[in-house]
Amino acid sequence: MSTSASSEIRVQGENLRRFIAAALGRVGLPDADAATVARLMAEADLQGSDGHGVIRLPQYIQRIECGGIKQRPGIRVVQERAAMAVVDGDNGMGHLVVSRAVDIAIDKARQAGVAWVGTRNSNHAGPASLYARMPLQHDMVGLYFAVGNANHLPPWGGMDMLLSTNPIAAAFPTAEEPPVVLDMATTVAAYGKVKAKAKRGEPMPEGWMIDRQGQPLTDPNRASEGFLMPIGGHKGYGLALMVGLLAGTLQGAAMGRDVVDFNTDHRTPTNTGQAILVIDLAAFGGAAPFKAAVDALVRDIRGSERLPGVERIWLPGEQSHGKRRAYAESGVPLPLALVEDLDRLAARLAIRPLARSEPVAAPA
Structure with missing residues (x-):
């Protein structure tokens, strides 16, 4: 399947759950625990909380492999x-x-x-x-x-x-x-939104962050120079x-x-x-x-x-x-860049890649 013409693809919730559970099981979580975590992570994506769903999987895997999280x-x-x-x-x-x-x-x-x-x-x-x-x-x-x-x-x-x-x-x-x-x-904004702006090459709205002189900070690539605003x-x-x-x-x-x-x-x-x-x-x-x-x-x-x-x-x-x-009906839209990251993770863990359906255009 070619996805070069699209920046998003659709993934069914059940496919997300299976993929996440397989990845977590590969790094040592018991099957029941891997299934519980996978269900909750997929639910995050299904409700539109895409900063907390499968996008977090590579980070969780890395922490588990480095000893930062216990498997049992x-x-x-x-x-x-x-x-x-x-x-x-x-x-x-x-x-x-x-x-x-x-x-x-x-x-x-x-x-x-x-x-x-x-x-x-x-x-x-x-x-x-x-x-x-x-x-x-x-x-x-x-x-x-x-x-x-x-x-x-x-x-x-x-x-x-x-x-x-x-x-x-x-x-x-x-x-x-x-x-x-x-x-x-x-x-005002979660830090994950700042990172998403940087990845897309978009400026942050004024009011999200200020720099160390108290001035508005709108360049997400300079986020380390400032603070989030409450x-x-x-x-x-x-x-x-x-x-x-x-x-x-x-x-x-x-x-x-x-x-x-x-x-x-x-x-x-x-x-x-x-x-x-x-x-x-x-x-x-x-x-x-x-x-x-x-x-x-x-x-x-x-x-x-x-x-x-x-x-x-x-x-x-x-x-x-x-x-x-x-x-739940049409599938969760995931950025192509994320799916490519998950494909690389699947190859490294020797599990099946994330199953998906047809690519869809990103919203304007």
Whole structure:
């Protein structure tokens, strides 16, 4: 198949899962663990979180091969009370550690009404929304917090990069509407978007970064000369700090100067921290009235008067919901350059290359 005339091709979700699982199995993950990680990584691509899906596979493989991630960790609960727990991930794949934490939180919330479960000695686990969404199928609300895996944010008015993009996600179940799901970094742009701009030869918008003189930085190839900007100015800095304290410091995970840049260091354990808060709607009057009220609010917001030129008011999570449905049918669009990287990885690991369908033109 020739793909020279196109910059993207389509890949079915099941093919993504099989490929990722095969690659992870080749470097020593047990079959069940490789399948779990592959399912979550493919789900990231299916919902449009393409900075956290299969694009991360070569990096994960490199860290595993260099000893930066354990193939067979002893994930365990190290502190526990009725409505809380701390999970030590033993430096395993973050997807496995956080999935375990969410399962524990759901079980505890069913008994206590609410539950907080944090992690330490974890690793990068993909998009925050994956884990905030998991309680939805149990008629529960999920809130997720994490410490990012590289510091790109100084304290407000400072120059030492002591904070990361520390993401937040929240997911609320509905009866008929798509669930309301917020997934956001505490910086104006995630650092992965900066790297994507550099790869495409495009400038960054003003407001993403500033240089060490406080001036706008728009050349992504000079990103190391500056810092990401927090959302909402000093408020975003404060929010990033609070998230880091909750997701990292509270559980004994890395925060501040202790955060390891996993983009450049493939050997040092990152001691990543995450936390999930789960709320059982049965403890607050039941799921049905809550979901009906959320449906009504969603419809009020969507149907509210729009500014001139605005075609639609979107709710958090609606666009990802739409992509998930579309990509499940037509396949996930992947950049040709990424597929070529994955082909080289497949050859090196002696596994079958990623199966794909016809090339498609990149969106204008």
